Amino acid sequence: DVQRVKLIAQYKYQKEGKEINFLSEDEEFNLCIKKGTLTNDEKSIMNYHAQLSLDMLSSLPFPKKYKDVLNIAANHHEKLNGKGYPRGLDESQLALEDRIMILADIFEALTSNDRPYKDAKKLSEVFKILSFMAKDGEIDGELLKFFHENSVLLKYAKEELFDYQVDESKLLF
Numbered sequence: 001d002v003q004r005v006k007l008i009a010q011y012k013y014q015k016e017g018k019e020i021n022f023l024s025e026d027e028e029f030n031l032c033i034k035k036g037t038l039t040n041d042e043k044s045i046m047n048y049h050a051q052l053s054l055d056m057l058s059s060l061p062f063p064k065k066y067k068d069v070l071n072i073a074a075n076h077h078e079k080l081n082g083k084g085y086p087r088g089l090d091e092s093q094l095a096l097e098d099r100i101m102i103l104a105d106i107f108e109a110l111t112s113n114d115r116p117y118k119d120a121k122k123l124s125e126v127f128k129i130l131s132f133m134a135k136d137g138e139i140d141g142e143l144l145k146f147f148h149e150n151s152v153l154l155k156y157a158k159e160e161l162f163d164y165q166v167d168e169s170k171l172l173f
């Protein structure tokens with residue numbers, strides 16, 4: 001497909017005596033994205049919000065009992081296998097609170113039903129995706145099991161999800 005796009009990008013047509021490319025450079029670039037819809041540049045802009053949390057919260061004087069808020073907020077896109085961002089922390093550096101926030105953030109993003117750019121997923125699909133993430137060492141599998149069995153899940157589903165989203169789900173690991 002990428003080769004076909006590159007071929008089409010070479011085509012030109014005439015308009016008012018001028019030769020114009022079928023695709024602009026930007027169109028060609030965007031049509032050649034292999035996974036998802038974002039270019040690498042757009043991804044780094046998006047990823048920057050985690051670094052921004054870290055920078056902003058670092059300059060605030062938290063009272064002692066809230067001292068972990070900085071890390072919990074800034075670490076919500078880290079992965080247990082060290083492939084997350086912004087700091088690329090690994091299992092040994094991520095506390096239980098961090099792991100809870102990481103799981104909650106992904107779960108909320110997958111189930112949310114108020115985003116115009118994507119459909120709300122059913123729980124069966126959500127736990128399938130989360131199972132793969134646990135298998136790949138991205139999120140905490142034990143925590144995922146705990147969450148899946150816990151009544152807080154049904155409580156959340158009842159309050160926040162559409163009926164069609166709340167189906168039978170199982171973990172696949």
Ligand SMILES: [Fe+2]
Nearest residue numbers: 049050076077
């Ligand atoms: Fe985020």
